Amino acid sequence: MDRWRALAVLGAAQFLMVLDTAVMNVSISQLVKDFHTEVTAIQAVITLYALVMAAFMITGGKIGDKLGRRRAFGIGLTVYGVGSAVTASAPVLWVLALGWSVIEGLGAALVLPALAALVAGSYQGRDRAVAYGVIGGLSGVGIAVGPLLGGWVTTYLTWRLVFAGEAVVVVIILLLLRWIDAPADTGARVRLDTVGSVLSAAGLALVVLGVLQSSSWGLVHPRKSPFTVFGFSPTLFVIAAGAVLLGLFRAWERRKEARGEEPLVRFGLFRLPALRSGLAMLLTQSTILLGLFFVVPLYLQVVQGFNAFQTGVRLLPVSITMLLAALSGSALTRVASPRTLVRVGLVVMLVAIVWLLAGIKPNIDNLSFALAMAVLGLGMGLLASQLGNVVQSSVGESERSEAGGLQNTAQQLGSSLGTALIGAILISALAGAFNKQIAGNPQISDAVRQQVGIAVEAGVQFVPTAQVQAGLAKAAVPPDQAQQLLNAYSAAQLDGLKIAILTTGGITLAGFAFTRHLPAERLPTKRT
Template sequence: MNTNSSWFPLILVAFASFIITLDSTFMNVSISQLVVDLNTQVSVVQRIICFYTLTTASLMLVSSKLQDIIGKRTIFLIGAGIYGLGALIAALSQNALMLFIGWSLLEGIGGAFMTPAVVSIISGTYSGEKRTFALAISSAIVGIAAAIGPLFGGVVTTFLSWRYGFVFELLIIVFIFVFHNQIKTFPTTASKSDFDVVGGILAISGLVTFVYGILTLQHNQMNSAILMVVGCLILICFALFETRCKKQDKIPLLDMSLLKDRNLKAGMLIRLITNLSIGGSLFAVSIFLQSVLKLGAFSTGLTLLPLTVVMMVFSILAPRLVTKLNVKSVMSIGFIITIIGVILLRNQFELTTGFMDLVPGLIVYGAGLGLVISLGVGIALKNIDKEKENTASGLITTGQTLGTSMGTAIIGCLLIMGAVGGMHDAIDTYAPDQISDAEFHDNVHVYFEKLGHVNTTQLKHENTLKEKIVNTVVQDAMKLVMEVTAVILFIGLLLTLTLKDEKINRKNKKSMSR
């Protein structure tokens, strides 16, 4: 069978991308039920969720190198097996420890093994316009899984049990193994003796420390900053060690010369920025819908559905647009559209906000995201030699995972900062003589404890002082989130302008989608 003419390999690896990303979002709406079912605490469940991302991010570079030693398909299937075992243990969990082993450790390791292999398998299986389309669909699947995660989690938790979420993932893994022969075998390019053990230890320890610092950002900013700085220092040592290995004619875990490629470097950062934007903004909007508007997990997912559908449609259209323009132009237009979408959403968050108030902004935002995320991987790998694609895909997926981790942590801090500013503005506007600045700063934590127990549903049409204060807090918090998101997306636009891409003409229409 000519795999380049079949879409079945794409379907298999896209399913893997889908469940890996779904895993990082769908359980957020099930925390309270997990606490009851496993007889544990909210803080324990939150740590379990965080460690899934931590495990996945820290092993990306190592798993990318293992593709060269073991083979792309083999490492993908090993990852799928570990992931499936983890899903089974998680579904049968009787306590928090079982869930941690199944979900955070085994599924995290399996996800780390599969994710870079997805990009490598697609790049090795397809060529030309098919490669561009396949990478676009795979990238879009990641964004869609993140967007529908709350809806999926809400459905299984409300109507069945959170355990069925892991059962669903296990069924996908079984499907992958049943048809795994559809994925072609790729030759190995290195031996076991070529594995850089010291580089692997430095990469894992540096990424673990850095990512853990990100994930603790909302709880202790000082410790978080220290961890991120230490993580960066370890990663600098890793980079210096890898450079020395290359000079000594040894095979490094990461060929640092890859970062000299403008497209790969910009593409990795663009991937990080887009996932930060998606993860952070969806987290903030979901918090607003559930905490302020008091929507359930299922209704929250339905509210975000316009963004998901439009993102999918424009992800499919993006490769077609590339035949009229070039990748750089389409991605630039995508970033501009996303910024417009964020601006449309900026002033739509109040106690009286309805579904139709959010739809225009969500649709525009989703359209822009679809154009950006679908083409980012292809252009990043454009100038990378075949033998280095495995390592390059590891860099891209590491950026993707870091972006997702950073999104929820950073946006969570921005929500708190915006809420503090909103509380101060509200008191200055509506109760300037009742509370002084000194009293506000001394008692701000008390105000937020009280705010957390306000029934916003009853306040919506009361037009009372309390309603005005709460409304101002909500508005300012969400405005700050959307403004920072717009700035982050603008940085993504600037990075896109640095990409190298051919101008389109009739003779090179196909060459540009290499």
């Protein structure tokens, strides 16, 4: 069992990275109270964390090549632990942003690319497939267990304990760092491409910022945007500016390669079909998973009225089956190729999404919902068991950190895209369904309909019906018409949820197009 000691250390770090965001998301309402601020301020803190991680992931991978992967992993964990301690003790909002968004984000940008490369360097053949299955499964477990753990601690104790506990876990991992074999370190003598780092970080930051803020700023027509561009929302302009910088980054990197200098990213890697497919599928998987984990908690908390802990309990089946499927995925490669297993996983996910779609009703069927979540975990677990191994096995030893940076960048982009895209579709569908509901209702007067239409145009929110009822009472809407509006809003909520979930099903179907170049051969049975 000694050969699995390194995986225990690496798996603990992976779980920690994923758990962090899930806990923060479920603690938003308590953070608003503790820091005497608004939801938008806490959302900005969460957005900044995603920006920092996505922007510096590629650079973090290259630093791993320069310092050595185990050393970069240890330094990143140290930075992350410091950030966790600062977060746990934050007295004001800006300190929370510094500790969690900036310091932890920079630490994670060092840890994750090195982690991916260390798994590949520590294991070969089927052992490597098992290791990546465990890592992928733990990612899913962290996403699902985060709301459960965070909800319980936040509800009955304090959210600060989670981050204090993370700092303790980091210390334990650092003490066990020797379990990772030193030969996994390359310690390559490379020069960091400063210009490339700035261009890639700025480009990725702007793209992710635009995607994340699209639901609040508006995609084309401005909503709650800080400024406008020619009367339009800044969203597409920010994304376009990021794309231009990434185009300049690519041109700069190709120029460095042509001169025989060390680039930040070898764009020649993208000529590897398996790498391209693996990265595309990682982005797709993260988009689907985070999109669903944005929509489903809203259904449970806002529509059904469950608290954070009750919501976490109902998400638990996903983590259990995802871990089991991820662990068994390597054994299945004896009878099926990674391409086949990923395609089977997509089919299973489609079944789960259709099942979930049928269960979006005013009154939840707990058994049916649990089974749908369990099936979703099986599909996600099959993908998680294959994709990390596909990406790392498609490159050579000297390119593993670079591939790790690309791998985690794809996942971060998918995560932000899933939350923003599915969130924007949900709000748009909610507004459209609500307008349709009240337009054909003869019991609502034209004056009230016009008043509501103006409010919806200004920006509709996915909130509990009790909050809507209070708003209608404040606006002095007659009680009989207010009840009609409440009924219409409740029905529109369910319609919006269904359209958002259906969109994730469409993305899942589109994912089949990216499986073409995944390895079609079964993995060797050799162990190390």
